Amino acid sequence: MQAKSFLELMQWGPQGWLDEMMFATGLTLAVAIVGFLFGLLFGTLAAIAKLSGSRLAKRLADAYTTVFRGVPDLLVIYLFYFGGSAVVTAIGQFFGAQGFIGLPGFLIGTLAIGIVSGAYQSEVIRGAYLAVPPGEVEAARAFGMSGRALLWRIIGPQVLRYGLPGMGNIWQLVLKESALVAVVGLSVYLYEVRLGDLVLIYETRFSDLLRQAHVAAGSTRQPFVFYITAVAFYLVLTTASTWCFRRAETWATRGMRRV
Template identity: 50%
Template sequence: MQYFQLMGFGPDGWGRDMLAAAGMTIGVSIVGFVAGVLFGCCGAAAKLSRFGSLRWTAEVYTTVFRGVPDLLVIYLFYFGSSSLITSVASMFGAQGFVGAPAFLTGALAIGVVSGAYQTQVFIGAVEALPRGEIEAARAYGMSSLLLFRRVVLPQAIRFAIPGVANVWQLVLKESALISVVGLIELMRQAQIGAGSTRQPFSFFLTAAALYLLITFVSGIGFQALEKRAMRGVRRPA
């Protein structure tokens, strides 16, 4: 009974705060995920390029951001951008430390990290395409752009969806780390509530349930998307 009062929507309940924090988690995860898709597309294009410098740059990118701890990347982005903003502000007479927007820097850090993983997902999807179809399209006289738009992209999306769904789960978990730079997302709100009420188990249990709910609903969405993308494709018996 005490738990439901604590997580209720009454004057002493924390239900609205927890739901608002869950919305913030979803928001920063979506922004970071979309940014990761863009970084991943650029990284995959660079790795598949015929130019050695682009392939080398993409290899360094994926190696660094898959090897460095995510928390460290968030710290580097936040304090690095904050130092830059503080330096620029001091030129105009401002004094003291000027912090970068926690939402923006956190989402960008998540995007860069997830983009390194999505680069590999997109490369795997392209390499899974039947070589015969690409060769037939080239023999038919398709330009590279037309080949990409009509043959490569539609099929690569089909193969990429399961891997992209896994990266989304990773992004959701990474969003909890952004609390270290002051963003009040689900994990941070649970910590605040636990400290204020001295009921840590109730708040962290609720946070875990909300994370699982978000994961479950998004999993259903990705399954529906994959099913739609695979329409008309014959699967092996």
């Protein structure tokens, strides 16, 4: 068998791998976005716990931050991958459910990323909250604002404004961390549907970008081509998102006085 050229390997369609690599990039982006949102959720909860008066809540949140910022992400992914389904099944059985409760690979991967990035996120959110000038909150109170209005109209927007640069950093972190799910393999499947002679959809394995590069490298035994392509696609993702965050920062700080 003759080794194929770069262009042959990177064709679009059943002969080449370009279509698979593009879909994989899409899945990587999806993993990163969902993982980031999970992180935002966990991070916000932890930040609330840290800022709340409760000593116990603060301790728990601090422990969460220390553990998940100090332990390698890969180890956390292994924990979720090998232990995740067992836990969910056990919890399900406790409540009377039967059999395996599938935690799809996608959920396992994004939850693991969410837990890790949430640990970083909680510090960013806490810092941003503390940066909100107390005078503004007092002023709002003086105007009779309270509770939800205060949160939505005064604190929320400013936390977003002060936290955005930090969140941008975490987004970059999450985007790169999403590559780790390749180690345990996270795939989304679509199956072939046939109506007589008409094939409506291929059974297609959507993997994340690095995993796809891995599979293609294994199948064609041409690792360099696929890993360098993965590098290029990641650079596109990180560059594009840097630009997006910069726009978002401009938008979030539009009302700020510049010195």
